[in-house]
Amino acid sequence: MRSEKIVPITDTVTSTNVRTQPADCEKHGPFEQKVTVILNRELKGGCPECLRAEAAEREANAQAAAAYEQRLSLTRKLGDALIPLRFQGSTLDNFRVEHGEQSHALKFCRHYVAEFDRMYETGRCMVLIGKPGTGKTHLGAAIANALLHTTPRTAVYRTVGAVLQAIKATFDRKSERSESDILSSLVNPDLLVLDEIGVSKENPSDFELTTLFAIINGRYEQRRPTVVITNLSAGQLPAAMGERCVDRLREGGLIVVPFNWESQRGKEGF
Template sequence: MRSENVVSISDGVLPIRTQPAECEKHGKFDQKVVVILGRELKGGCPECLRAIAAEREAGDKASKTYEQRLSLARKLGDALIPKRFLTRTLDNYQVEHDEQRRALKFCRHYVATFDQIREAGRCMVLIGKPGTGKTHLGAAIANELLHKTSRTAVYRTVGAVLQAIKATFDRKSELSESDILSSLINPDLLILDEIGVSKETPSDFELTTLFAIINGRYEREAPTVIISNLGANELGRAMGDRCVDRLREGGLIVVPFEWESQRGKEGF
Protein backbone atom coordinates (compact mmCIF):
# COMPACT_ATOMS: atom_id res chain seq x y z
CA MET A 1 0.00 0.00 0.00
CA ARG A 2 1.12 3.55 -0.64
CA SER A 3 1.62 6.03 2.17
CA GLU A 4 -0.34 9.25 1.78
CA ASN A 5 2.91 11.20 1.89
CA VAL A 6 4.84 9.06 -0.56
CA VAL A 7 4.18 8.97 -4.31
CA SER A 8 5.53 6.05 -6.31
CA ILE A 9 8.53 6.87 -8.60
CA SER A 10 6.74 4.94 -11.35
CA ASP A 11 4.07 7.66 -11.27
CA GLY A 12 6.71 10.12 -12.39
CA VAL A 13 6.86 12.06 -9.09
CA LEU A 14 9.58 11.72 -6.44
CA PRO A 15 8.68 11.72 -2.73
CA ILE A 16 9.92 15.03 -1.31
CA ARG A 17 9.73 16.51 2.15
CA THR A 18 11.30 19.52 3.80
CA GLN A 19 13.11 19.74 7.11
CA PRO A 20 14.91 22.52 8.98
CA ALA A 21 18.66 22.79 8.31
CA GLU A 22 21.43 25.31 8.81
CA CYS A 23 24.19 26.56 6.48
CA GLU A 24 27.42 27.73 8.10
CA LYS A 25 27.51 30.69 5.71
CA HIS A 26 23.86 31.62 5.18
CA GLY A 27 22.14 30.38 8.32
CA LYS A 28 18.86 28.49 8.55
CA PHE A 29 16.96 27.25 5.52
CA ASP A 30 14.31 24.71 4.56
CA GLN A 31 16.16 21.66 3.30
CA LYS A 32 14.52 19.47 0.68
CA VAL A 33 14.85 15.73 1.15
CA VAL A 34 14.17 13.27 -1.68
CA VAL A 35 13.58 9.63 -0.85
CA ILE A 36 14.67 7.16 -3.54
CA LEU A 37 14.42 3.45 -2.87
CA GLY A 38 14.39 4.12 0.83
CA ARG A 39 17.48 6.33 0.68
CA GLU A 40 17.41 10.00 1.60
CA LEU A 41 19.09 12.55 -0.68
CA LYS A 42 19.39 15.94 1.03
CA GLY A 43 19.44 19.22 -0.85
CA GLY A 44 21.91 22.01 -0.23
CA CYS A 45 21.56 25.59 0.85
CA PRO A 46 19.66 27.56 -1.86
CA GLU A 47 21.98 30.57 -1.50
CA CYS A 48 25.07 28.39 -1.91
CA LEU A 49 23.52 26.72 -4.95
CA ARG A 50 22.72 30.11 -6.49
CA ALA A 51 26.29 31.28 -5.89
CA ILE A 52 27.68 28.14 -7.54
CA ALA A 53 25.36 28.58 -10.54
CA ALA A 54 26.35 32.25 -10.88
CA GLU A 55 30.03 31.36 -10.70
CA ARG A 56 29.57 28.69 -13.35
CA GLU A 57 27.66 31.12 -15.58
CA ALA A 58 30.39 33.75 -15.16
CA GLY A 59 32.98 31.13 -16.07
CA ASP A 60 31.01 30.18 -19.17
CA LYS A 61 30.74 33.84 -20.20
CA ALA A 62 34.46 34.39 -19.62
CA SER A 63 35.25 31.32 -21.69
CA LYS A 64 32.94 32.50 -24.48
CA THR A 65 34.50 35.98 -24.40
CA TYR A 66 37.98 34.46 -24.58
CA GLU A 67 36.96 32.33 -27.55
CA GLN A 68 35.48 35.39 -29.26
CA ARG A 69 38.67 37.37 -28.67
CA LEU A 70 40.78 34.46 -29.89
CA SER A 71 38.60 34.15 -32.99
CA LEU A 72 38.91 37.88 -33.68
CA ALA A 73 42.69 37.71 -33.15
CA ARG A 74 42.87 34.92 -35.71
CA LYS A 75 40.69 36.91 -38.11
CA LEU A 76 42.80 40.03 -37.69
CA GLY A 77 46.01 38.05 -38.04
CA ASP A 78 44.78 36.40 -41.20
CA ALA A 79 43.60 39.74 -42.54
CA LEU A 80 47.15 41.16 -42.43
CA ILE A 81 45.93 44.75 -42.54
CA PRO A 82 49.02 47.00 -42.25
CA LYS A 83 49.47 48.66 -38.86
CA ARG A 84 48.96 52.10 -40.39
CA PHE A 85 45.45 51.11 -41.51
CA LEU A 86 44.26 49.14 -38.48
CA THR A 87 42.41 52.19 -37.13
CA ARG A 88 40.89 53.23 -40.44
CA THR A 89 37.10 53.25 -40.28
CA LEU A 90 34.26 54.58 -42.35
CA ASP A 91 33.51 57.07 -39.58
CA ASN A 92 36.98 58.64 -39.55
CA TYR A 93 37.21 59.07 -43.32
CA GLN A 94 37.44 62.81 -43.85
CA VAL A 95 34.75 64.25 -46.10
CA GLU A 96 35.19 67.73 -47.56
CA HIS A 97 33.14 67.64 -50.76
CA ASP A 98 30.35 65.77 -52.53
CA GLU A 99 32.63 63.38 -54.45
CA GLN A 100 34.15 62.11 -51.22
CA ARG A 101 30.69 61.90 -49.66
CA ARG A 102 29.52 59.81 -52.63
CA ALA A 103 32.51 57.43 -52.37
CA LEU A 104 31.90 56.99 -48.64
CA LYS A 105 28.21 56.31 -49.28
CA PHE A 106 29.07 53.51 -51.73
CA CYS A 107 31.42 51.90 -49.19
CA ARG A 108 28.92 52.16 -46.35
CA HIS A 109 26.27 50.54 -48.53
CA TYR A 110 28.70 47.78 -49.50
CA VAL A 111 29.27 46.91 -45.83
CA ALA A 112 25.62 47.33 -44.79
CA THR A 113 24.42 44.98 -47.54
CA PHE A 114 27.38 42.61 -47.47
CA ASP A 115 25.27 39.50 -46.96
CA GLN A 116 23.59 40.19 -50.29
CA ILE A 117 26.91 41.30 -51.82
CA ARG A 118 28.49 38.02 -50.71
CA GLU A 119 25.58 36.00 -52.05
CA ALA A 120 25.87 37.64 -55.47
CA GLY A 121 29.67 37.81 -55.50
CA ARG A 122 29.44 41.47 -56.45
CA CYS A 123 32.82 43.15 -56.81
CA MET A 124 33.83 46.78 -56.42
CA VAL A 125 36.63 48.91 -57.86
CA LEU A 126 38.03 51.98 -56.07
CA ILE A 127 39.88 53.74 -58.84
CA GLY A 128 41.47 57.10 -59.52
CA LYS A 129 44.12 59.53 -58.40
CA PRO A 130 46.67 58.63 -55.68
CA GLY A 131 46.29 60.11 -52.21
CA THR A 132 42.50 60.38 -52.40
CA GLY A 133 41.66 57.90 -49.64
CA LYS A 134 41.06 54.71 -51.62
CA THR A 135 43.19 52.54 -49.33
CA HIS A 136 41.62 54.15 -46.25
CA LEU A 137 38.15 53.13 -47.42
CA GLY A 138 39.28 49.69 -48.55
CA ALA A 139 40.88 48.98 -45.16
CA ALA A 140 37.85 50.47 -43.42
CA ILE A 141 35.55 48.02 -45.21
CA ALA A 142 37.73 45.15 -44.01
CA ASN A 143 37.87 46.51 -40.45
CA GLU A 144 34.09 46.95 -40.31
CA LEU A 145 33.47 43.37 -41.43
CA LEU A 146 36.11 41.90 -39.12
CA HIS A 147 35.03 43.76 -35.99
CA LYS A 148 31.27 43.95 -36.42
CA THR A 149 30.32 40.74 -38.25
CA SER A 150 31.31 37.09 -38.43
CA ARG A 151 32.65 37.61 -41.95
CA THR A 152 36.29 37.22 -42.92
CA ALA A 153 38.16 39.84 -44.92
CA VAL A 154 41.72 40.01 -46.19
CA TYR A 155 43.75 43.00 -47.37
CA ARG A 156 46.78 42.49 -49.63
CA THR A 157 48.83 44.51 -52.06
CA VAL A 158 49.69 42.88 -55.35
CA GLY A 159 53.39 43.27 -54.59
CA ALA A 160 53.07 41.44 -51.26
CA VAL A 161 51.15 38.60 -52.92
CA LEU A 162 53.78 38.13 -55.62
CA GLN A 163 56.60 38.19 -53.06
CA ALA A 164 54.81 35.64 -50.87
CA ILE A 165 54.32 33.28 -53.80
CA LYS A 166 57.92 33.65 -54.98
CA ALA A 167 59.07 32.81 -51.44
CA THR A 168 57.33 29.43 -51.72
CA PHE A 169 59.72 28.47 -54.52
CA ASP A 170 62.42 28.05 -51.86
CA ARG A 171 62.53 24.41 -50.79
CA LYS A 172 62.81 25.53 -47.15
CA SER A 173 59.51 27.39 -47.30
CA GLU A 174 56.84 26.13 -44.91
CA LEU A 175 54.10 27.36 -47.24
CA SER A 176 53.22 26.28 -50.75
CA GLU A 177 51.89 28.39 -53.59
CA SER A 178 48.56 26.64 -53.07
CA ASP A 179 48.54 27.79 -49.42
CA ILE A 180 49.00 31.41 -50.46
CA LEU A 181 46.30 31.23 -53.13
CA SER A 182 43.86 29.53 -50.75
CA SER A 183 44.37 32.31 -48.17
CA LEU A 184 43.26 34.80 -50.84
CA ILE A 185 40.48 32.79 -52.46
CA ASN A 186 38.68 31.48 -49.35
CA PRO A 187 37.85 34.64 -47.31
CA ASP A 188 34.43 36.25 -47.67
CA LEU A 189 36.07 39.43 -49.01
CA LEU A 190 39.45 40.11 -50.58
CA ILE A 191 40.71 43.67 -50.91
CA LEU A 192 43.52 43.78 -53.47
CA ASP A 193 45.45 47.03 -53.51
CA GLU A 194 48.05 48.67 -55.78
CA ILE A 195 46.88 47.13 -59.02
CA GLY A 196 49.12 48.46 -61.79
CA VAL A 197 51.18 50.55 -59.36
CA SER A 198 54.38 50.07 -61.37
CA LYS A 199 52.75 51.45 -64.56
CA GLU A 200 54.86 48.89 -66.44
CA THR A 201 53.58 46.00 -68.52
CA PRO A 202 52.89 43.17 -66.04
CA SER A 203 54.87 39.95 -66.42
CA ASP A 204 53.26 36.64 -67.37
CA PHE A 205 53.83 35.52 -63.78
CA GLU A 206 51.92 38.51 -62.42
CA LEU A 207 49.03 38.09 -64.87
CA THR A 208 48.83 34.34 -64.23
CA THR A 209 48.83 34.89 -60.47
CA LEU A 210 46.15 37.58 -60.60
CA PHE A 211 43.95 35.41 -62.79
CA ALA A 212 44.34 32.45 -60.44
CA ILE A 213 43.14 34.62 -57.55
CA ILE A 214 40.31 36.45 -59.32
CA ASN A 215 39.10 33.33 -61.12
CA GLY A 216 39.26 31.27 -57.92
CA ARG A 217 37.07 33.81 -56.15
CA TYR A 218 34.81 34.08 -59.21
CA GLU A 219 34.20 30.34 -59.11
CA ARG A 220 33.30 30.60 -55.41
CA GLU A 221 31.12 33.65 -56.14
CA ALA A 222 33.17 35.57 -53.57
CA PRO A 223 33.44 39.36 -53.99
CA THR A 224 36.69 41.24 -54.45
CA VAL A 225 37.47 44.93 -53.96
CA ILE A 226 40.15 46.23 -56.34
CA ILE A 227 42.09 49.41 -55.55
CA SER A 228 44.08 51.12 -58.29
CA ASN A 229 45.49 54.51 -59.31
CA LEU A 230 44.91 53.65 -62.97
CA GLY A 231 42.06 54.79 -65.15
CA ALA A 232 39.16 52.39 -65.73
CA ASN A 233 40.29 51.72 -69.31
CA GLU A 234 43.76 50.72 -68.07
CA LEU A 235 42.71 47.93 -65.72
CA GLY A 236 42.66 45.34 -68.50
CA ARG A 237 46.31 46.01 -69.27
CA ALA A 238 47.31 45.88 -65.61
CA MET A 239 45.54 42.68 -64.60
CA GLY A 240 44.37 41.06 -67.82
CA ASP A 241 41.07 41.32 -69.65
CA ARG A 242 39.94 37.95 -68.32
CA CYS A 243 40.24 39.23 -64.74
CA VAL A 244 38.25 42.36 -65.56
CA ASP A 245 35.54 40.22 -67.19
CA ARG A 246 35.29 38.10 -64.04
CA LEU A 247 35.00 41.22 -61.88
CA ARG A 248 32.20 42.65 -64.03
CA GLU A 249 29.94 39.64 -63.68
CA GLY A 250 27.30 40.16 -61.03
CA GLY A 251 27.29 43.92 -61.48
CA LEU A 252 30.64 45.62 -60.87
CA ILE A 253 30.51 48.75 -58.69
CA VAL A 254 33.01 51.38 -59.88
CA VAL A 255 33.77 54.22 -57.47
CA PRO A 256 35.88 57.03 -59.02
CA PHE A 257 38.32 59.12 -56.96
CA GLU A 258 39.06 62.05 -59.26
CA TRP A 259 39.85 64.85 -56.80
CA GLU A 260 43.30 66.07 -55.84
CA SER A 261 45.49 64.22 -53.33
CA GLN A 262 44.56 64.64 -49.67
CA ARG A 263 47.59 62.74 -48.41
CA GLY A 264 48.95 64.19 -45.21
CA LYS A 265 45.58 65.42 -44.02
CA GLU A 266 43.97 63.84 -41.00
CA GLY A 267 41.69 60.95 -41.88
CA PHE A 268 43.62 59.78 -44.97
Protein backbone atom coordinates in the same frame (compact mmCIF):
# COMPACT_ATOMS: atom_id res chain seq x y z
CA MET B 1 6.20 -34.63 -18.52
CA ARG B 2 7.57 -32.75 -15.59
CA SER B 3 5.63 -29.63 -14.72
CA GLU B 4 7.44 -26.51 -13.61
CA LYS B 5 6.20 -24.41 -10.78
CA ILE B 6 5.37 -20.90 -11.91
CA VAL B 7 6.39 -18.31 -9.39
CA PRO B 8 4.39 -15.10 -9.72
CA ILE B 9 6.36 -11.84 -9.91
CA THR B 10 5.17 -9.17 -7.57
CA ASP B 11 5.75 -5.53 -8.59
CA THR B 12 7.12 -3.43 -5.83
CA VAL B 13 5.56 0.01 -5.80
CA THR B 14 7.77 2.66 -4.46
CA SER B 15 6.64 6.06 -3.32
CA THR B 16 8.48 9.34 -3.35
CA ASN B 17 7.92 11.81 -0.59
CA VAL B 18 9.04 15.42 -0.51
CA ARG B 19 9.10 17.56 2.57
CA THR B 20 10.90 20.58 3.93
CA GLN B 21 12.71 20.99 7.18
CA PRO B 22 14.67 23.76 8.91
CA ALA B 23 18.38 23.82 8.11
CA ASP B 24 21.29 26.17 8.59
CA CYS B 25 23.92 27.36 6.07
CA GLU B 26 27.28 28.46 7.46
CA LYS B 27 27.39 31.26 4.91
CA HIS B 28 23.76 32.34 4.54
CA GLY B 29 22.13 31.25 7.80
CA PRO B 30 18.75 29.51 8.24
CA PHE B 31 16.81 28.21 5.23
CA GLU B 32 14.06 25.74 4.40
CA GLN B 33 15.75 22.56 3.22
CA LYS B 34 14.03 20.37 0.66
CA VAL B 35 14.21 16.65 1.51
CA THR B 36 13.24 14.02 -1.06
CA VAL B 37 12.72 10.45 0.22
CA ILE B 38 13.18 7.67 -2.36
CA LEU B 39 13.29 4.00 -1.27
CA ASN B 40 13.64 5.14 2.31
CA ARG B 41 16.69 7.15 1.37
CA GLU B 42 16.79 10.86 2.08
CA LEU B 43 18.21 13.26 -0.51
CA LYS B 44 18.74 16.64 1.10
CA GLY B 45 18.81 19.82 -0.94
CA GLY B 46 21.37 22.56 -0.48
CA CYS B 47 21.08 26.18 0.46
CA PRO B 48 19.18 28.07 -2.26
CA GLU B 49 21.54 31.04 -2.01
CA CYS B 50 24.59 28.79 -2.40
CA LEU B 51 22.98 27.06 -5.37
CA ARG B 52 22.20 30.38 -7.01
CA ALA B 53 25.77 31.57 -6.42
CA GLU B 54 27.19 28.36 -7.91
CA ALA B 55 24.92 28.68 -10.96
CA ALA B 56 25.96 32.32 -11.40
CA GLU B 57 29.63 31.35 -11.16
CA ARG B 58 29.19 28.62 -13.77
CA GLU B 59 27.44 31.08 -16.08
CA ALA B 60 30.18 33.69 -15.54
CA ASN B 61 32.87 31.10 -16.28
CA ALA B 62 31.04 30.01 -19.43
CA GLN B 63 30.72 33.61 -20.60
CA ALA B 64 34.40 34.27 -19.86
CA ALA B 65 35.38 31.16 -21.83
CA ALA B 66 33.17 32.22 -24.74
CA ALA B 67 34.65 35.73 -24.67
CA TYR B 68 38.17 34.29 -24.65
CA GLU B 69 37.39 32.08 -27.64
CA GLN B 70 35.90 35.08 -29.42
CA ARG B 71 39.02 37.17 -28.76
CA LEU B 72 41.21 34.28 -29.87
CA SER B 73 39.19 33.86 -33.04
CA LEU B 74 39.39 37.59 -33.74
CA THR B 75 43.14 37.56 -33.13
CA ARG B 76 43.51 34.78 -35.68
CA LYS B 77 41.28 36.64 -38.13
CA LEU B 78 43.21 39.87 -37.72
CA GLY B 79 46.52 38.05 -38.03
CA ASP B 80 45.42 36.35 -41.24
CA ALA B 81 44.06 39.63 -42.59
CA LEU B 82 47.55 41.21 -42.68
CA ILE B 83 46.14 44.74 -42.69
CA PRO B 84 49.13 47.12 -42.51
CA LEU B 85 49.73 48.79 -39.17
CA ARG B 86 48.93 52.23 -40.63
CA PHE B 87 45.45 51.06 -41.61
CA GLN B 88 44.56 48.76 -38.71
CA GLY B 89 42.67 51.63 -37.12
CA SER B 90 40.95 52.70 -40.32
CA THR B 91 37.18 52.67 -39.98
CA LEU B 92 34.24 53.98 -41.93
CA ASP B 93 33.54 56.36 -39.05
CA ASN B 94 36.96 58.03 -39.02
CA PHE B 95 37.13 58.62 -42.77
CA ARG B 96 37.25 62.39 -43.12
CA VAL B 97 34.54 63.86 -45.34
CA GLU B 98 34.98 67.41 -46.60
CA HIS B 99 32.86 67.42 -49.77
CA GLY B 100 30.13 65.59 -51.62
CA GLU B 101 32.36 63.24 -53.63
CA GLN B 102 33.95 61.87 -50.46
CA SER B 103 30.51 61.49 -48.89
CA HIS B 104 29.38 59.59 -52.00
CA ALA B 105 32.33 57.19 -51.79
CA LEU B 106 31.80 56.60 -48.08
CA LYS B 107 28.10 55.91 -48.66
CA PHE B 108 28.92 53.17 -51.18
CA CYS B 109 31.41 51.54 -48.78
CA ARG B 110 28.94 51.63 -45.88
CA HIS B 111 26.31 50.05 -48.10
CA TYR B 112 28.75 47.33 -49.19
CA VAL B 113 29.40 46.36 -45.56
CA ALA B 114 25.74 46.61 -44.51
CA GLU B 115 24.66 44.42 -47.43
CA PHE B 116 27.68 42.12 -47.46
CA ASP B 117 25.66 38.94 -47.02
CA ARG B 118 23.81 39.80 -50.22
CA MET B 119 27.05 40.79 -51.96
CA TYR B 120 28.54 37.47 -50.90
CA GLU B 121 25.64 35.48 -52.32
CA THR B 122 26.29 36.88 -55.78
CA GLY B 123 30.03 37.49 -55.49
CA ARG B 124 29.53 41.16 -56.32
CA CYS B 125 32.82 43.04 -56.54
CA MET B 126 33.81 46.68 -56.04
CA VAL B 127 36.56 48.85 -57.54
CA LEU B 128 37.86 51.91 -55.70
CA ILE B 129 39.44 53.86 -58.53
CA GLY B 130 41.07 57.25 -58.88
CA LYS B 131 43.88 59.56 -57.87
CA PRO B 132 46.60 58.67 -55.32
CA GLY B 133 46.21 59.91 -51.75
CA THR B 134 42.42 60.20 -51.88
CA GLY B 135 41.62 57.65 -49.18
CA LYS B 136 41.01 54.52 -51.25
CA THR B 137 43.21 52.30 -49.09
CA HIS B 138 41.66 53.77 -45.93
CA LEU B 139 38.17 52.80 -47.07
CA GLY B 140 39.27 49.42 -48.44
CA ALA B 141 40.89 48.56 -45.10
CA ALA B 142 37.87 50.00 -43.28
CA ILE B 143 35.58 47.59 -45.13
CA ALA B 144 37.80 44.67 -44.11
CA ASN B 145 38.03 45.92 -40.51
CA ALA B 146 34.26 46.28 -40.25
CA LEU B 147 33.69 42.71 -41.40
CA LEU B 148 36.43 41.34 -39.14
CA HIS B 149 35.28 43.15 -35.99
CA THR B 150 31.50 43.06 -36.30
CA THR B 151 30.66 39.90 -38.25
CA PRO B 152 31.79 36.25 -38.43
CA ARG B 153 33.17 36.96 -41.91
CA THR B 154 36.81 36.65 -42.88
CA ALA B 155 38.61 39.33 -44.87
CA VAL B 156 42.19 39.84 -45.99
CA TYR B 157 44.10 42.80 -47.38
CA ARG B 158 46.97 42.34 -49.82
CA THR B 159 48.93 44.47 -52.25
CA VAL B 160 49.75 43.01 -55.63
CA GLY B 161 53.45 43.51 -54.96
CA ALA B 162 53.31 41.56 -51.70
CA VAL B 163 51.44 38.72 -53.39
CA LEU B 164 53.99 38.45 -56.19
CA GLN B 165 56.89 38.49 -53.71
CA ALA B 166 55.24 35.79 -51.58
CA ILE B 167 54.73 33.53 -54.58
CA LYS B 168 58.28 34.08 -55.84
CA ALA B 169 59.55 33.12 -52.38
CA THR B 170 57.92 29.70 -52.77
CA PHE B 171 60.24 28.94 -55.69
CA ASP B 172 63.02 28.45 -53.13
CA ARG B 173 63.25 24.76 -52.30
CA LYS B 174 63.64 25.65 -48.62
CA SER B 175 60.32 27.49 -48.55
CA GLU B 176 57.76 26.10 -46.11
CA ARG B 177 54.86 27.39 -48.22
CA SER B 178 53.83 26.49 -51.74
CA GLU B 179 52.34 28.64 -54.45
CA SER B 180 49.10 26.75 -53.91
CA ASP B 181 49.14 27.76 -50.23
CA ILE B 182 49.49 31.44 -51.15
CA LEU B 183 46.70 31.30 -53.71
CA SER B 184 44.39 29.44 -51.31
CA SER B 185 44.92 32.13 -48.67
CA LEU B 186 43.67 34.67 -51.21
CA VAL B 187 40.82 32.67 -52.72
CA ASN B 188 39.25 31.25 -49.56
CA PRO B 189 38.46 34.36 -47.42
CA ASP B 190 34.98 35.83 -47.64
CA LEU B 191 36.44 39.13 -48.87
CA LEU B 192 39.74 40.00 -50.51
CA VAL B 193 40.86 43.62 -50.67
CA LEU B 194 43.49 43.73 -53.41
CA ASP B 195 45.43 47.00 -53.49
CA GLU B 196 47.93 48.68 -55.83
CA ILE B 197 46.65 47.22 -59.07
CA GLY B 198 48.79 48.67 -61.86
CA VAL B 199 51.07 50.55 -59.46
CA SER B 200 53.97 50.01 -61.85
CA LYS B 201 54.04 52.30 -64.88
CA GLU B 202 55.53 49.48 -66.94
CA ASN B 203 53.41 46.88 -68.66
CA PRO B 204 52.62 43.96 -66.33
CA SER B 205 54.65 40.81 -66.84
CA ASP B 206 53.10 37.51 -67.88
CA PHE B 207 53.81 36.28 -64.35
CA GLU B 208 51.83 39.15 -62.83
CA LEU B 209 48.91 38.71 -65.24
CA THR B 210 48.84 34.95 -64.68
CA THR B 211 48.90 35.39 -60.90
CA LEU B 212 46.14 38.00 -60.92
CA PHE B 213 43.98 35.79 -63.10
CA ALA B 214 44.52 32.79 -60.80
CA ILE B 215 43.33 34.89 -57.84
CA ILE B 216 40.40 36.66 -59.49
CA ASN B 217 39.24 33.59 -61.37
CA GLY B 218 39.57 31.41 -58.25
CA ARG B 219 37.35 33.80 -56.31
CA TYR B 220 34.99 34.13 -59.28
CA GLU B 221 34.52 30.37 -59.41
CA GLN B 222 33.81 30.29 -55.66
CA ARG B 223 31.53 33.34 -56.07
CA ARG B 224 33.46 35.35 -53.49
CA PRO B 225 33.57 39.15 -53.73
CA THR B 226 36.73 41.17 -54.23
CA VAL B 227 37.45 44.85 -53.61
CA VAL B 228 40.08 46.13 -56.04
CA ILE B 229 41.98 49.37 -55.39
CA THR B 230 43.81 51.18 -58.16
CA ASN B 231 45.17 54.59 -59.12
CA LEU B 232 44.50 53.86 -62.78
CA SER B 233 41.55 55.02 -64.84
CA ALA B 234 38.79 52.62 -65.81
CA GLY B 235 40.19 52.49 -69.34
CA GLN B 236 43.66 51.48 -68.10
CA LEU B 237 42.47 48.67 -65.83
CA PRO B 238 42.14 45.89 -68.47
CA ALA B 239 45.75 46.36 -69.56
CA ALA B 240 46.98 46.33 -65.94
CA MET B 241 45.25 43.13 -64.85
CA GLY B 242 44.01 41.50 -68.04
CA GLU B 243 40.66 41.72 -69.79
CA ARG B 244 39.64 38.31 -68.44
CA CYS B 245 40.09 39.52 -64.85
CA VAL B 246 38.06 42.65 -65.46
CA ASP B 247 35.35 40.61 -67.17
CA ARG B 248 35.04 38.38 -64.10
CA LEU B 249 34.91 41.37 -61.77
CA ARG B 250 31.96 42.69 -63.77
CA GLU B 251 29.92 39.55 -63.13
CA GLY B 252 26.93 40.30 -60.91
CA GLY B 253 27.18 44.07 -61.39
CA LEU B 254 30.54 45.64 -60.61
CA ILE B 255 30.38 48.63 -58.25
CA VAL B 256 32.79 51.35 -59.37
CA VAL B 257 33.52 54.09 -56.83
CA PRO B 258 35.50 57.06 -58.24
CA PHE B 259 38.01 59.06 -56.17
CA ASN B 260 38.63 62.07 -58.39
CA TRP B 261 39.58 64.74 -55.84
CA GLU B 262 43.07 65.92 -55.00
CA SER B 263 45.41 64.05 -52.64
CA GLN B 264 44.53 64.33 -48.97
CA ARG B 265 47.78 62.92 -47.60
CA GLY B 266 48.85 64.56 -44.39
CA LYS B 267 45.26 65.32 -43.39
CA GLU B 268 43.63 63.55 -40.48
CA GLY B 269 41.50 60.58 -41.50
CA PHE B 270 43.47 59.53 -44.57
